[in-house]
Amino acid sequence: MPDVAERAIHLMMAGTLDDLREVVHPGATNREAVAEPPACRGTGPEAFWATALWLRTGFSELAFTVDESVVERDLVVTYGRMSGRQTGDFVVWTAAGAVERAFAPTGRRFEVRHAHFQRVRDGLVVEHWAVRDDQSMAMQLGWLPPSPLYLARCARATRRARRAASASPSVPAAAAAPATTRPA
Structure with a gap:
């Protein structure tokens, strides 16, 4: 069971939709x-594939290192480190499905702790949630504390994402709005 959960996490970083179909339940x-x-x-x-594409649009060199997996009945908890650039x-999107804000690319690397919780039934992931250290990631990427220049770049990125979302609502705005790779 931990193999399926760990594979699902790794596929989010570098797998294909067909790969995800092998480990993620249709529901x-x-x-x-x-x-x-x-x-x-x-x-x-x-839906999991859409999440993978969303992550890959903002970050390259994504990797997840598993430090430990624990199984309790149908629940697999995977603790490790996610990294990327x-x-x-x-x-980031609102609960209503609108673009809330966009963080412009910084070119910086990050490595943060994650705990992923996945329910596995009949050899497939049926539910996922996570606890992440988003504040450390934001600090490593230079989002926090933001410089005035970076705030201006984020405002432009947010406008780009909102335009892309309104022009093509079926395409994730992050994928529709190409970004530069200038450091902050």
């Missing part, structure tokens, strides 16, 4: 999708 839900593009909020491998706009 699987991701509780974390509330701040993600609307396409991520559905169920099944397609911010090379694109990272767009």
